Amino acid sequence: MSEFKRISPEQAQALREQGAVVVDIRDPQAFGGGHIQGAQHLDNHSVADFIRQADLDAPTVVVCYHGNSSQSAAAYLVGQGFSDVYSLDGGFELWHSTYPDAIAQGQPE
Template sequence: MSFSHLDHDTLSQWQDNGTAHEVVDIRDPMSFSQGHIPGSYHLDNTSVGDFVERTPQDSTVVVVCYHGHSSQQAALWLAGQGFAKVYSLEGGFTHWQHHHPEQVVRDEGAGPQ
């Protein structure tokens, strides 16, 4: 059981061409609300059980954190839960936001970015 690394250009292509994947963001709630990858799911200790329960094990799962470090631990844990295709986004959300500013959404009422 392991995970792979995914570069931001590949994820951007998946987002653009509709390749099936789940993006889970493990950053703190405030950071998530202030900006995240479209369609991503905020994953924390409260929501992880629901995610594991409702997500098919053959789903492609991409884990996002701030800089691509803690997402590796989370990706390894998800692989251990039986998910076959788990990726850690290289460079994390910080890198994504810098290279793909048009592919960042924020929650309403989250304040200025």
Template sequence: MSEFKRISPADAKAILEQGNANIADIRDAMSFQAGHIRAAVRVDNDNLPEFMAATSKELPLLVCCYHGNSSQGAAQFFSAQGYTNVYSIDGGYEMWKMIAPDWCSR
């Protein structure tokens, strides 16, 4: 079974700058609407099957939550589903918006 990796927001930004990466944001809809990483997809139990069907298992998958705790469980789940390059962003969106405000959308 693949394992996910914990990654700093700066390292996550470097992956995104290379292109061809996916971002799963597991926060609630209101938090996501208030701000999220550019190109992120909000993922919950309702759209999980569609997200997985539309997302390459070979491309890097960055998982974001509020503070980097819940994303670890979600990253482990994606790893168990066959995603090969899964990363949990340490500090979550709260840290991300301080490190990379130019990569935030509303």
């Protein structure tokens, strides 16, 4: 079984440009206040649907607040059959300071 990889914002940006899926596991209020453009919000209620509909081989970047919780979530996705999973080191906080123009706002759908 593969393992997830920890990556920097710069590496995550390169993956985004190549079409990687970005999932944000922060709470809905934090997501609504700002998230990486194109990110999908995932929580305990939506993760099962996400897994059912996902391309398990697509690069998937997991984002949390500071890069800690995303490691557990990334490991979980690997355990569910995802083959190319990344945890964003520094989380959304580091992303926001690195790429302030790549932030979107709005509540999860």
